[in-house]
Amino acid sequence: MGTIVTMTTTQTIDAYWRAANYLSVGQIYLLDNPLLTEPLRPEHVKPRLLGHWGTTPGLNFCFAHLNRVIGERAQDMIYIAGPGHGGPAAVAHAWLEGSYSEKYPEVSRDADGMRRLFRQFSFPGGIPSHVAPETPGSIHEGGELGYALAHAYGAAFDNPRLVVACVIGDGEAETGPLATSWHSNKLLDPQRDGVVLPILHLNGYKIANPALLSRIPETELLRLMEGYGYRPHVVGPSHEEMAATLDEVFDQIAAYKDGLAGRLPMIILRTPKGWTGPREVDGLPVEGTWRAHQVPLSGVRDNPEHLALLEEWMRSYRPQELFDADGRPMPAVLRAVPEGPLRMSDSPHANGGELLAPLALPDxxxxxxxxxxxxxxxxxxxxxxxxxxxxxxxxxxxxxxxxxxxxxxxxxxxxxxxxxxxxxxxxxEQTDEHLAPxxxxxxxxxxxxxxxxxxxxxxxxxxxxxxxxxxxxxxxxxxxxxxxxxxxxxxxxxxxxxxxxxxxxxxxxxxxxxxxxxxxxxxxxxxxxxxxxxxxxxxxxxxxxxxxxxxxxxxxxxxxxxxxxxxxxxxxLDLFTMDEAIAHCTRGLGILPWASTDAGEEPDVVLACAGDVPTLETLAAAAILREHLPQLKVRVINVVDLMRLQPPSEHPHGMPDAEFDTLFTTGKPIIFNFHGYPWLIHRLTYRRHGHANLHVRGYKEEGTTTTPFDMAMLNDIDRYHLVMDVIDRVPGLGATQAHLRQRMSDERLRARAHTREHGEDVPAISEWTWA
The missing domain is CATH 3.40.50.970 (Thiamin diphosphate (ThDP)-binding fold, Pyr/PP domains)
Known part of the structure; x- marks a missing residue:
């Protein structure tokens, strides 16, 4: 059972929370004077104020309380900050826990480090405003809303000792992906997997509008969460209430892991938007409204009243009780901070490469x-x-x-x-197949x-x-x-x-x-x-x-x-033995000697292809050319690794120009049959010497429910059209091969008529092989 929460415990939590809030406000506003050792002046404030305050105190509230649970229960835990724009909270949390200074020694846990911490936030050459990769403990930036809960469950799968505390903003809760993510609990195995603790943070507003889930009746909200399969607990802005609820929640999690409870708990946390910030600015309400979403005081450098409000706001956290004269956090602030990798900002689960082991792969x-x-x-x-x-x-x-x-x-x-x-x-049910925890x-x-x-x-x-x-x-x-x-x-x-x-x-x-x-x-x-x-x-x-x-x-x-x-x-069609396939994939692209007729000579035309169906049609076109134009020297190239088409200056897999020119030539027509949209090949090869000779066939937004070959014809990647392309582009063929070109056009008409009459491709096409 959970530890009885004493007044001393809540005072410790409150000290940590106030310290995190102070650090968060400082990151948004200050360039200097981090401990307010002198009256705040305009030059202490950043010229561009960027960041989001509204969700930040609620995130700090969660971090402070979760730390207490981790320490008392030795619980492996990471967080997902769905409101990723609450970046000041996650950075403040990592700095207070000490892991930030361990990763970035120049941002030391003292006054000088605090100054750097403040200055770097949303500042040129500094760090982003979101819970970004630079933030220790983060695996979720939250740059686009909707994915917090899915990420949390992904982290919990096959992590039986892990709890993922996922804070979901009430704006994010309106997105389609998040609404679906609640159902992830139906795929969680209590024995093999960890646990996700959703914390739905309702602070009432998005950027400019009320949040839907904060305005529906609470009974309706509870039924919604129960319908998703959770045991909801409603918490208000109270340390005592949050601490007691977390103890109950983690007892329920333990019962779930022991097979004694079928439903996982979740928390609905209600706090004011911009909690503990300015209540009123320029005669308008701020705390508890949408005006607290980003920067509540926007004219601090130019408006003495705003500057005074900022100083009053920051001093309201009583920083002299939180940091010593050298800027180090007081023992009372750090009393509930877990040790070592139990710190959420230092968990190896949040830096997964530390835990990664190579797959045991069969040959x-x-x-x-x-x-x-x-x-x-x-x-x-x-x-x-x-x-x-x-x-x-x-x-x-x-x-x-x-x-x-x-x-x-x-x-x-x-x-x-x-x-x-x-x-x-x-x-x-009895008719189901292949379903099990x-x-x-x-x-x-x-x-x-x-x-x-x-x-x-x-x-x-x-x-x-x-x-x-x-x-x-x-x-x-x-x-x-x-x-x-x-x-x-x-x-x-x-x-x-x-x-x-x-x-x-x-x-x-x-x-x-x-x-x-x-x-x-x-x-x-x-x-x-x-x-x-x-x-x-x-x-x-x-x-x-x-x-x-x-x-x-x-x-x-x-x-x-x-x-x-x-x-x-x-x-x-099977084109390569395994040894040949390995060599071909290692090269990334290469000539198909058995399909080419240019051995030892300069080709008259290069037929290139990428993708299985374009490759089939290219081979069939090469076979037609071999039959009807045996004197024509054709080089057939297949591309597996698309990045090989770029120069080395553009991609590590890029082929050097000399090698590319040797394969594709610099002066001969290249007919490239591509799986995707044609312009992608042009984009990848526009710097190549022979690009002017390149003609790409690919998908051009023509399609319907039809046969495979008819689909190819609709987009002109079929064998007959490729032969026509060769006749049109190889010098001298246009005047001499008009009969063959007309025949290819007629073959297309016959193939299409066959599909319309029989509902399938001509057998000679659908059953075609090189042999």
Whole structure:
């Protein structure tokens, strides 16, 4: 049972809270005079006042009380600050706990360090205003609202001793991803997983409007939380009430872990917006209103009344009781601070690379498809990869999870169910399959949740993979953006240890939507990904099963990247033996000698391709050219690693110009058949010497529910159109090969007419092989 909360305990909590509030206000406002040892003057104040005060005192309130629980119960705990713009609170917390000065010795825990702490916040050359990677203890910046609770649950999975205290702002509670995230408790296993303690912080207002959940009747709010499956506890702005409630809550958590309680608790914390700040400014109410959201006193340098209000505000925390003459926190402030890694700002779970262990990976070569001749037989690449992932899961039962929005089987990865189930802690009926607590496959029909879980899981030191339909990965564009920015920033922070890469497997892709239509056809996630810094992103388009195995193994071993792998689930031609696949993926791109006719000579044309269906059509076009224009020297190049197309100055994987020129030539036509939007290839290669000769075919927003070859024809990536492109672009062919060009056009018409009459592609096309 919890410790009885005494007046001395609440006084200690209050001292810590006041100290954190003082430090938070100082970060927003002050350049100098950190201890107010002299009257505040305009030059002590920053010229640009940036930051968010409104949520900060509530966050400090939570930190102060959680510290007490950690110390008394020796509880492993991290926090997620959903109101990430409450950055001053998280920084103040880390500084008071001492971990900030350990990570940044120049920001010492004294008056000089306090001055640096204040000056750096939201200041050129300093630190961001959010709970950013630079903040010890953070795994969630909160730059875009909606993902706090998903991150918290991701951190809790497979962390049985961990409690994740997740503070959810009432503005964030209005977002769709957060509303869905409440359901994560149905996939939590009391024995294998940790616990998430949601703290819904209702301070009444967003930037300019009331918060919905703060205005509905409390009985309705309680029923909502109970309907989500929680045991809600309502707390007001009282130390005594918060302390007693936390003791009750952690007793309930212990009962839940012991199997004595089926529901986890959560807290609804009601405090005023901008609590303890100015109550009125310029005759208008501030505390408890939307005016407290950002900077309550905006004209401090120029308005003596505002300057006086700021000094009164800061002195109201009685800093002389909190810091000694040298600026060090008083013993009374630090009495409840946990020790060592129990400090939330020093938890290894919040710097997951410290806990990361390499995956035990089976030898991917043992799953290889046997290839006797190139492009003579077919396999389903993702089905083959599924057997590899099955054994990855078996070998790593506590450190690897497969995420996906109800599409694991649809994407042909169902072999994983031979060794695991879907995580599920809700009701199970007789007709259900593969549902059980502790399952390694996480499925729910929300891409936001899958992404958030995986991010939280990776950032706390584990591994995983997110499989998704290609068109609908766009749903998490903004989440990917936030994670990529986190990785980029973290790479530059020496104490942040590398974490496992975020791996996407995109299947059911644009070119094979046999049962779906235009809405399911969009390869544009690649364009979004390539916008990010080269040090963070990688894009792979393996054209067959063996190259997918090689790429998959490589991505699971990598660190600090976002790896995007696009691979089909439908049968595609097997192009490479496993040894050839490894060599081809290691190079990232290369000539297919058996498909080319330029050996030892300069080619007349280069046919390049990236993606499984574009590669198939390119090979078929090469075969037509070989038959009808045997004198034409054709070089066929397949690209697996898209980043190889950039120069080395733009991406670490970039191919040197001399090597690129040798492969693609500088003066010959290049017909590039691409999986995605054509302009992405132009964007990656615009600095190359032969770019003026490059013509790219790809998806151009033409699609419907149709056959695979008709889909290719709709976007002009089909074999016949590629042959026409060659005739149009190789000097001399236009005048001599008009008959062949017309024949190719007629073949397109015949193929389309066949689909309209029979509902399927011409067998000679659908069953085509190189042999």
């Amino acid at each position: 991917f070569r043992e799953y290889a498809v046997q290839v006797k001749a190139p492009a003579a037989q077919s396999s389903e690449p993702t089905r083959v990869l599924g057997t590899f992932l099955r054994d990855v899961i078996a070998a790593n039962p506590h450190t690897f999870r497969l995420m996906g929005p109800d599409e694991t089987a649809s994407n042909r990865l169902q072999a994983v169910f031979e060794t695991t189930t879907r995580a599920w802690n809700a009701a199970v 502790g399952g390694r496959v996480m499925e729910v029909l929300s891409e936001h949740l899958c992404q958030g879980w995986l991010e939280g899981y990776l950032l706390t030191g584990r591994h995983g993979l997110f499989n998704c339909y290609e068109a609908f990965i766009h749903i998490i564009d903004a989440m990917f953006n936030q994670h990529a920015k986190w990785l980029q920033a973290a790479k530059r922070i020496p104490w942040r240890r590398p974490v496992a890469s975020l791996n996407y497997l995109l299947s059911s892709h644009v070119w094979r939507q046999d049962h779906n239509g235009f809405s399911h056809q969009d390869p544009g996630f690649l364009d979004i990904v390539v916008n990010k810094k080269a040090e963070v992103v990688r894009v792979y388009l393996p054209p067959d099963a063996n190259t997918l195995l090689s790429v998959g193994d490589h991505c699971l071993r990598s660190r600090d990247y976002v790896n995007v792998v696009v691979a089909g689930k439908q049968p595609v």
